[in-house]
Amino acid sequence: MSVISDVAVARRADDASGYSRTNGIKNQSITKPLSLDDSSGEVLVRKATGKSKVRKGQSEEEYQGQLHQYFEVEQGPKRTDIGWMDKVDPMALLNDPEKDLQIKNTRQKLTSFCQRLYYQKRYAECAALCDELLPRYEPFNKKNKIKRELEELEYMAQQSKNILRINEATESIDKIRM
Amino acid sequence: MSISELVKIPKPKILSSRNDPLHIIRTRKTTHNRPATIAGPMVRYSKLPFRQVCRDYDVDIVYTPMILAREFVRNNNARLADFSINEQDSPLIVQVGVNNVADLLKFVEMVAPYCDGVGINCGCPIKEQVREGIGCALIYNPECYVRWSQLSNKIMGTALRLETKIRIHEDYDQTVDLCRRLSDAGVDWISIHGRTRTTRSSQPVNLEAIKYIVEKIKDKNIPVIANGDCFKKCDLREIAEVTKVDGVMAVRGLLANPALFAGYETCPWGCVEKFWYYTLEFGGLPYQLLQHHLYCMLENMKLEKNLLKEMMDVKNTAALIDWFETNFIFKRFGEIGFGEGSTIPYRRK
Numbered sequence: 457m458s459v460i461s462d463v464a465v466a467r468r469a470d471d472a473s474g475y476s477r478t479n480g481i482k483n484q485s486i487t488k489p490l491s492l493d494d495s496s497g498e499v500l501v502r503k504a505t506g507k508s509k510v511r512k513g514q515s516e517e518e519y520q521g522q523l524h525q526y527f528e529v530e531q532g533p534k535r536t537d538i539g540w541m542d543k544v545d546p547m548a549l550l551n552d553p554e555k556d557l558q559i560k561n562t563r564q565k566l567t568s569f570c571q572r573l574y575y576q577k578r579y580a581e582c583a584a585l586c587d588e589l590l591p592r593y594e595p596f597n598k599k600n601k602i603k604r605e606l607e608e609l610e611y612m613a614q615q616s617k618n619i620l621r622i623n624e625a626t627e628s629i630d631k632i633r634m
Numbered sequence: 635m636s637i638s639e640l641v642k643i644p645k646p647k648i649l650s651s652r653n654d655p656l657h658i659i660r661t662r663k664t665t666h667n668r669p670a671t672i673a674g675p676m677v678r679y680s681k682l683p684f685r686q687v688c689r690d691y692d693v694d695i696v697y698t699p700m701i702l703a704r705e706f707v708r709n710n711n712a713r714l715a716d717f718s719i720n721e722q723d724s725p726l727i728v729q730v731g732v733n734n735v736a737d738l739l740k741f742v743e744m745v746a747p748y749c750d751g752v753g754i755n756c757g758c759p760i761k762e763q764v765r766e767g768i769g770c771a772l773i774y775n776p777e778c779y780v781r782w783s784q785l786s787n788k789i790m791g792t793a794l795r796l797e798t799k800i801r802i803h804e805d806y807d808q809t810v811d812l813c814r815r816l817s818d819a820g821v822d823w824i825s826i827h828g829r830t831r832t833t834r835s836s837q838p839v840n841l842e843a844i845k846y847i848v849e850k851i852k853d854k855n856i857p858v859i860a861n862g863d864c865f866k867k868c869d870l871r872e873i874a875e876v877t878k879v880d881g882v883m884a885v886r887g888l889l890a891n892p893a894l895f896a897g898y899e900t901c902p903w904g905c906v907e908k909f910w911y912y913t914l915e916f917g918g919l920p921y922q923l924l925q926h927h928l929y930c931m932l933e934n935m936k937l938e939k940n941l942l943k944e945m946m947d948v949k950n951t952a953a954l955i956d957w958f959e960t961n962f963i964f965k966r967f968g969e970i971g972f973g974e975g976s977t978i979p980y981r982r983k
Contacts, residue, residue, distance in 0.1 A: 464657055475668065489734065491735075494734070494735060494736060496736060497734045497735075497736035497740075498734075499733055499734045499767070501678055503765065504762075504765060511704065511733075513736070514737075514740075516734075519740055521709065523640050523641045523643070523743075525710055526710065526713065527642065527643055528641060528642070529645070530710065530713075531665045532747065532823055533745075533748055534717070534719075534917075535718070536682065536719075536720050537720040537722075538720070538722075538915055539915075540720075541915070541917070544834055559711070561714050561715070562972055564918065567918070568914070571914055571918055572914045574952050575955055575966065575968070576966065601857070607949070608949075608951065608953075611950065611952050632753070
């Protein structure tokens with residue numbers, strides 16, 4: 457990146473004595489990171505214990521890889537306009553071999569379809585989608601790590617079915633009365 | 635062909651009177667007879683649904699939460715978690731937490747096409763960040779900070795605005811000196827939080843300090859935004875009158891009442907319904923975040939304490955929807971009266 461070459465060398469800026477413990481309270485000192493490599497962003501910072509820690513830099517090659525992933529593959533940041541979910545089929549997402557259900561973001565995206573259907577009182581669709589997701593999530597519940605996610609899906613499926621049953625019963629009673 | 639030759643980076647958006655934050659800040663007093671209203675950055679909380687709610691209630695400019703440049707430029711999962719946008723999300727300032735110039739310039743390159751300005755966080759007092767040289771550590775590191783601003787300004791040109799949010803020093807003249815140097819470096823406007831890095835938020839904001847700084851940098855003709863203790867609309871006028879700033883930034887005040895700039899004394903019920911709608915429409919929020927937002931709004935509305943406590947025991951988003959349905963007349967988007975209520979519509983009363 458051309459701008460990096462313009463970067464001035466950052467000077468060592470260790471804790472200035474004037475800024476340490478100014479109010480008599482511990483751990484109030486200011487860390488001024490020491491820049492180890494201006495082009496990669498490698499810096500030396502001080503941890504709470506007082507020890508130094510190197511924050512690794514990023515090579516130009518790695519950065520170019522991220523640029524490619526971000527601009528070319530992801531097409532920029534996530535865009536969520538009103539109604540975007542109406543244009544996406546969650547089942548297609550679920551069956552997309554590139555979508556890895558081990559990744560939390562992928563599962564959250566799919567679960568959010570269920571939550572929206574539940575909020576919109578589209579209970580039949582909600583129950584159906586929850587029933588599809590549950591068996592696909594379960595293999596990833598190692599050491600109960602996604603227990604809460606499964607519980608929410610089970611909750612939505614169960615509640616949706618209960619409401620549908622109540623609605624059906626109410627309709628039947630209404631028909632009999634008519 | 636190398637990867638870099640293949641990557642096509644979109645151009646930044648064109649700034650117009652509608653989305654240019656600097657234009658808005660400079661003209662609001664003339665066009666609206668009030669200072670510019672700004673929703674400041676809140677770590678974790680200023681996500682897209684909350685930003686959209688703020689925009690519905692007379693907020694002119696909205697910030698993202700502080701995004702750590704180091705993570706953003708290195709990790710696509712961090713990008714997914716930290717930054718989402720939509721067509722309505724403008725004027726938008728993306729706030730960055732950073733401790734070196736390489737990450738800053740890379741970050742600017744990556745967010746420039748999707749926002750209207752970048753704000754460098756020099757006000758965050760969280761000790762974990764300060765130890766890393768991020769946030770208000772930067773106001774004690776002016777050489778680097780001013781140089782970074784110059785470089786950012788150089789690559790951003792006029793296509794993107796550059797802001798910086800600082801805290802005051804114990805010696806106000808140090809802040810004056812910093813502001814003058816930042817102005818010379820090409821920063822478009824400066825937001826000043828009227829507390830030092832060690833002042834607790836329970837202490838009142840120091841408006842006299844902001845006033846002093848504004849007076850001392852008047853010749854630079856750089857707009858200044860005051861931040862701190864804006865909880866009601868009357869605070870907006872009072873802060874602007876005392877300090878003579880061009881705009882006022884609210885943060886905690888908006889978390890409790892996103893409608894404060896629209897003149898609502900407490901959070902209106904309609905705001906809660908809209909927040910729910912946007913949250914689910916935009917793809918959800920982490921549950922604890924959603925719960926905390928609703929807690930702040932309902933507490934501001936003086937919801938009965940036992941109900942507040944009960945709400946905090948609810949375990950997930952779907953169960954929370956049911957809890958709202960059980961306790962309140964909870965309108966969905968499209969239903970008559972959605973987003974219009976002011977007081978809490980208790981179902982059992």
